[in-house]
Amino acid sequence: GAGVSQSPRYKVAKRGQDVALRCDPISGHxxxxxxxxxxxxxxxxxxxxxxxAQLDKSxxxxxxxxxxxxxxxxxxxxxxxxxxxxxxxxxCASSLGQGDYEQYFGPGTRLTVT
Amino acid sequence: GExxxxxxxxxxxxxxxxxxxxxxxxxxxxxxxxxxxxxxxxRPQLIIDIRSNVGxxxxxxxxxxxxxxxxxxxxHxxxxxxxxxxxxxCAATDxxxxxxxxxxxxxxxxx
Numbered sequence: 307g308a309g310v311s312q313s314p315r316y317k318v319a320k321r322g323q324d325v326a327l328r329c330d331p332i333s334g335h336x337x338x339x340x341x342x343x344x345x346x347x348x349x350x351x352x353x354x355x356x357x358x359a360q361l362d363k364s365x366x367x368x369x370x371x372x373x374x375x376x377x378x379x380x381x382x383x384x385x386x387x388x389x390x391x392x393x394x395x396x397x398c399a400s401s402l403g404q405g406d407y408e409q410y411f412g413p414g415t416r417l418t419v420t
Numbered sequence: 421g422e423x424x425x426x427x428x429x430x431x432x433x434x435x436x437x438x439x440x441x442x443x444x445x446x447x448x449x450x451x452x453x454x455x456x457x458x459x460x461x462x463r464p465q466l467i468i469d470i471r472s473n474v475g476x477x478x479x480x481x482x483x484x485x486x487x488x489x490x491x492x493x494x495x496h497x498x499x500x501x502x503x504x505x506x507x508x509x510c511a512a513t514d515x516x517x518x519x520x521x522x523x524x525x526x527x528x529x530x531x
Binding site: 337339341346347348349350351354356361362397399401403407408409410411412413414 | 426452454456462463464465466469509511513516517518519520521522523524
């Protein structure tokens with residue numbers, strides 16, 4: 307089947323605008339992760355879902371960041387009042403869960419805040 | 421929380437030579453250690469992984485070793501080819517599966 311998909315692939319936002327980033331995980335994958343990757347660095351954990359439950363949001367950098375996965379499949383990462391430091395690639399990954407740790411990444415959304 | 425350190429940050433090798441990347445981790449509860457390859461502008465791709473009950477795993481030209489006592493693991497690429505040029509990330513996971521990544525190694529294979 308299809309891999310993890312993300313949309314949009316590129317997003318340019320003016321400082322102060324709200325953005326919404328979408329992730330479609332692999333069908334049947336229970337676990338879904340969001341990561342932020344700044345230029346030249348490794349991905350940094352943001353938040354984790356098991357089905358529709360958000361079990362860990364310790365990596366969200368501020369209360370301007372919000373994520374949801376209401377039906378346990380598609381997830382949306384929302385950033386309110388974007389700041390320049392939010393510019394990065396936002397990666398989504400999914401895994402089967404339940405002890406199966408292999409995570410498969412989507413292509414990412416490159417967010418540029420001007 | 422988990423902290424993963426990765427060395428070297430850049431690695432230049434001649435085609436056909438071997439490349440070795442080393443990582444250390446801090447959380448003794450970590451039990452899964454994947455390696456990802458990321459080409460410029462592309463998604464990270466899982467190339468090999470190892471679990472804590474195994475000391476070594478090999479897949480064609482790629483091998484990974486794990487020393488749980490010392491809390492370090494390494495990626496070995498033999499007979500390197502130009503298409504091996506990329507950034508490689510090691511990672512360690514907690515019980516939820518959350519990945520903590522190293523800073524990455526830029527590997528350049530010169531013909």
